[in-house]
Amino acid sequence: MTSLHCSACASTLLTTSLTRQRRLFSVRTRQPVQRLRRTGGAIRATAVTAEDDMKLKKGIAEFYDESSGIWENIWGEHMHHGFYEPGAVVEISDHRSAQIRMIEQSLVFASVTEDPLKKPKSIVDVGCGIGGSARYLSRKYGAECCGITLSPVQAERAQALAAAQGLASKVSFQVADALNQPFPDGKFDLVWSMESGEHMPDKLKFVSELARVAAPGATIIIVTWCHRDLLPNEKSLRPEEKRILDKICDGFYLPAWCSTADYIKLLESLSLKDIKAADWSDNVAPFWPAVIKSALSWNGLTSLLQSGWKTIRGALVMPLMIEGFQKGVIKFSIITCKKPE
Numbered sequence: 285m286t287s288l289h290c291s292a293c294a295s296t297l298l299t300t301s302l303t304r305q306r307r308l309f310s311v312r313t314r315q316p317v318q319r320l321r322r323t324g325g326a327i328r329a330t331a332v333t334a335e336d337d338m339k340l341k342k343g344i345a346e347f348y349d350e351s352s353g354i355w356e357n358i359w360g361e362h363m364h365h366g367f368y369e370p371g372a373v374v375e376i377s378d379h380r381s382a383q384i385r386m387i388e389q390s391l392v393f394a395s396v397t398e399d400p401l402k403k404p405k406s407i408v409d410v411g412c413g414i415g416g417s418a419r420y421l422s423r424k425y426g427a428e429c430c431g432i433t434l435s436p437v438q439a440e441r442a443q444a445l446a447a448a449q450g451l452a453s454k455v456s457f458q459v460a461d462a463l464n465q466p467f468p469d470g471k472f473d474l475v476w477s478m479e480s481g482e483h484m485p486d487k488l489k490f491v492s493e494l495a496r497v498a499a500p501g502a503t504i505i506i507v508t509w510c511h512r513d514l515l516p517n518e519k520s521l522r523p524e525e526k527r528i529l530d531k532i533c534d535g536f537y538l539p540a541w542c543s544t545a546d547y548i549k550l551l552e553s554l555s556l557k558d559i560k561a562a563d564w565s566d567n568v569a570p571f572w573p574a575v576i577k578s579a580l581s582w583n584g585l586t587s588l589l590q591s592g593w594k595t596i597r598g599a600l601v602m603p604l605m606i607e608g609f610q611k612g613v614i615k616f617s618i619i620t621c622k623k624p625e
């Protein structure tokens with residue numbers, strides 16, 4: 285094994301699927317190394333087993349099975365951050381429109397066209413939650429949209445909402461793994477992943493699958509939580525930064541984080557083009573204080589108390605998201621690219 289940084293940051297590591305058993309490769313040496321795994325609240329290097337992957341996936345599925353109804357009751361159908369003007373004072377009632385704005389800003393950033401002849405006709409929503417983005421995008425472009433999630437409760441609810449909104453013939457949802465998507469190569473002209481990448485234990489496999497299902501010329505949009513880029517003289521995050529991320533990982537069923545620069549390297553390694561990224565951390569700053577405020581409302585508290593332990597544990601780490609953003613260790617990133625024609 286080559287030297288590893290035992291940190292929440294897997295930033296010098298890229299995954300590759302050269303072998304049937306996935307391994308991590310050092311960017312510098314391209315030698316196989318073992319993947320960083322978080323175990324018992326710490327990050328350390330251990331062999332990756334199918335059992336580890338199964339455990340993570342089961343945890344994610346159960347977390348969203350349990351918590352999605354509560355989220356929908358309080359926040360509605362979008363399970364992602366809102367996009368705000370930096371420094372804006374916002375009312376609670378502004379948050380749903382801010383979530384729509386997040387979708388719209390992402391499309392603008394990626395230059396997705398509204399030209400009737402060139403607009404997306406076939407979209408995949410990878411990590412679709414209860415399908416808020418999928419339905420929005422399908423309606424906006426008149427496109428077919430397939431959503432995938434690990435949570436059976438989410439898939440069922442997403443489909444029910446589609447039927448209720450008259451979109452049943454256009455959008456469909458299923459339980460499937462983003463790292464092994466049930467779609468043929470080149471199927472979609474817009475590949476959308478809104479705040480699901482942070483759950484993916486193998487970032488190369490994740491972006492490889494996004495690229496595989498993208499049609500030639502398709503746009504890929506990844507909006508995700510990253511840790512800050514490392515400085516040239518740094519090998520890992522600082523211990524106090526790792527501690528914050530570790531606790532968030534435990535609460536939200538996340539594997540090791542990576543940086544925006546890591547994503548860019550991965551996309552470059554797949555020869556994707558027009559790669560662009562931006563840090564929208566300032567634009568999402570009002571979000572978590574608002575979520576916490578709503579969780580502390582009567583409706584929020586009673587809903588939380590009626591939920592399960594996984595939801596409560598998630599709620600308990602929400603203040604750490606604010607701390608992580610304020611300390612600059614968490615970055616809210618958009619990364620977009622195109623598949624070559």
Ligand code: SAH
Nearest residue numbers: 362363364411412413433434461462480483
């Ligand atoms: N994009 C949605 C939901 C974000 S919540 C929205 O903006 O509303 C994160 C979603 O990622 C959940 O639906 C979860 O099931 C999904 N997810 C996490 N890991 C996944 C995986 N390996 N395969 C498919 N979906 C996954």
